Amino acid sequence: MEYNFREIEKKWQQRWVEQKTYQVTEDESKKKYYVLNMFPYPSGAGLHVGHPLGYIASDIYARYKRLQGFNVLNPMGYDSYGLPAEQYAIQTGQHPAITTVNNINRYRQQLDKIGFSFDWNREVRTCDPGYYHWTQWAFQKMFNSFYCNGCQQAQPIEKLTEWFSKKGTEGLDVACGEELHFSAEQWNRMSEKEQQNVLMNYRIAYLGETMVNWCPKLGTVLANDEVVDGVSERGGFPVVQKKMRQWCLRVSAYAQRLLDGLETIEWTDSLKDAQRNWIGRSEGTEMEFKVKDSDVTFTIFTTRADTIFGVTFMVLAPESELVAALTTPAQQQDVSAYLERTKKRTERERIADRKVTGVFSGSYAINPLTQEAIPVWISDYVLAGYGTGAIMAVPAHDSRDYAFAKHFDLPIIPLIEGADVSEESFDAKEGIMMNSANADISLNGLTVKESIAAMKKYVTEKKLGRVKVNYRLRDAIFSRQRYWGEPFPVYYKDGMPYMIPEQYLPVELPEVTDFKPTETGEPPLGHATRWAWDTASNAIVDNSKTDNQTVFPIELNTMPGFAGSSAYYLRYMDPYNNKALVSAKNDQYWQNVDLYVGGSEHATGHLIYSRFWNKFLHDTGFSVKEEPFQKLVNQGMIQGRSNFVYRIKDTNTFVSLGLKEQYEVTPLHVDVNIVANDILDIEAFKAWRPEYNDAEFILEDGKYVCGWAVEKMSKSMFNVVNPDMIVERYGADTLRMYEMFLGPVEQSKPWDTNGIDGVHRFLKKLWGLFFDRDGNFLPVAGEASKESLKSVHKLIKKVTGDIEAFSYNTSISAFMICVNELVQQKCNNKDLLSQIVVLIAPFAPHLAEELWEQLGNPTSVCDAQWPVCNEEYLKEDTIRYTISFNGKARFNMEFPADADAATIQEAVLKDAQSQRWMEGKTPKKVIVVPRKIVNVVV
């Protein structure tokens, strides 16, 4: 009987649905295991063969864990808010909700064919009001919280107002936008509006005037990680800097905890490094500089306090508030002109040409150690947003300062012995200091590291400044000028934001007919006619009723993509709960994600935001674990493998790859689906496009050989392979196994359908162990042969280890070896074959179910028990040693498995063959590597 995968897969997919095989419930009697994939954005193009890679990998793990007796949560959902649906809506007028649902349905159809063990009963969609209820709720929580630096935790804002009313800002140590100073008295005298304005400086979700990445073409701001090379990640449109009032999340408050948390989770080092770099912790010193002939002082941040004796000028960022204060009347004109010029240059231009520009402010600062007057310059190589927006420049030991000094002909004082600074600066933090002394302190003779420490101490003691830690991590901008996103549950009274009361959430996205910004430049929600909040009736009402008494306009921005994806893993734990994001009970049971699988492109976006979001919820008592994703695996990208044909110039004749050098040819992409093993199906090619109907071919060995290259998988390269097609031709089990067989999960690799036959053959061969050609069922109960026991138990050990290590490709190889051995051994032992079925179940679930049923088991193979390797069967009587001379392998000898090194050594030296290789010399040394090698050094 043949392996009829089509029938088998259809049968079992149906049965899984009917019997709710993959529905999971909280079960205190079992240990939990939570497997999660990064949920997809359902794009219009559907799935290609690369998308399911991570899902298959995690599905295998989920099924494996279930077979080991864990209660496994393996959910799936959709990140269904986003730009493409909205862009499509703008172009076609089609409502994004409709395209989104269509796309989701298409995804679902495709996913269902692959046989995942997802519990679809727990599906979430970020655009579903029942879901974004909790996104809005979390936002309000953040609005009503501040971050206490002392206790390293978010706390309710009431605690802060209480403090203010008693002590003002005295002794306050909290995360804030700018340092404010007021007394309790002053606070108590403030109007409500003034108080609200002050609180905005401390809230974790706050409205802030910030420089944003504005994309005029998309009409929206973008987060830093949505901007790539100065253009938008989606669409590739130019992005400019613009100051806007935006909702922000005080992610920066969590910088240290985000850093520390990395130590407690099992992620790859490269991913942790990427996050560390993104957070960018840097320990340094803040130092005060007096301005000459003025009572102004300003603060700079430096990591190289040791180089203070080499400061020859100071630089302010053009946007710095100090610029106005330090510009002298004589320099006013030049400075204004410079500021005007830098404003016009976009970030992109600044990075692209990297010209040294700047202007002298006219003021001088006093070096606190040398008392020398040093000029203060203004230049755009100093950023307003980092540190204090002002630096001390040490051209000898900083390449940027060096370039500036050379350009404007400023002095360069070397501070490190032996450093040649005539051509370039010496930036390395190593060497012995010189030229660094005054009456009070000398760094001369110390190493750089010692000097940094010495200066920190000195600066602190002399109150010249303080030791300070800076982070590169910025607050996240949380407003988007878009339609297709979560609306903010916020209304505006007297220009101040107020939260719509929690019990009236969710605030549902209103209908609009136009998805573009309004004519007055407001976001698309400006088109909504029913978008005002009545505080009297607590309901959304018509805009026309806005009266500034009880009815107020609602926020027109929506939330960004990462809002909905930041806590979805918690929602899967309790998706139908309408009282809470997740019940305490379910949260307590599932804890956090044990294994998270997704692309590394989210390293500095989603994976930072959701860690932040979860830490915040943890602080406020809603998530038991501080870290959301315990172990993380990055699956690699599946690239496309394009095929080419070569057309001879100005003809309709195509020449095969091997002969193309003889002609002048143009390579053209050809649909990979009409090419097999790089051989073109000529008839299919002729039929592919009308202009090729009468194409002619120059063949080699009667075949047309195509060229190939690895490129991104995309329609325009004609290299998209659809999983449906593979499933149709080979079956889902073959697809699943082949995707894993292709190489390590973490590695990026091109999709090449060519090798798939091997895996398919393997499944047929496995089937052949159960059924002969006539359809007789072969397995019978009885005693297994010793060698079969060994083959199978070797496999159990290998596969178990490999799955744990996520090394699926080697594990599939092991299956192939084992099945070959069993075929050779003509093994028909029912017991052993049953074990094979369980082992293969995570990889090829449909086939496994079918065989499991044929073996007479009444329940699903999903509820079988993972076999355990019995080491007894693996024991060998004898072990083959490789005997080498001077490191060169010469011959093999067998020894009893329990022979000790001395016995082996002696036997080898006595052996006739050894005598031959030793040529009468006496051996100097004999090394016995247990179970492997005997090396004789002569």
Add this chain to the structure above:
RNA sequence: GCCCGGAUGGUGGAAUCGGUAGACACGAGGGACUUAAAAUCCCUUGACCAUAACACGGUCGUGUGGGUUCAAGUCCCACUUCGGGUACCA
């Protein structure tokens, strides 16, 4: 520039602690079965040398150049090159 990760046959890729490369699979070549095809099965397949043949054997081989070691794909130093991240972060 900085940080991270790679480089192994015609191809995808194997190879715990350093243990004597190329597992497994594809492709290719040859053969068996078949009227034929498909399917299936068997043999060969890193390069070079040796050999009438069978058998046995030799040299070189994991991006390049050095080094450590009885032994290096694996460790160390320098470099080439390809990915990924990040970028005036003081």
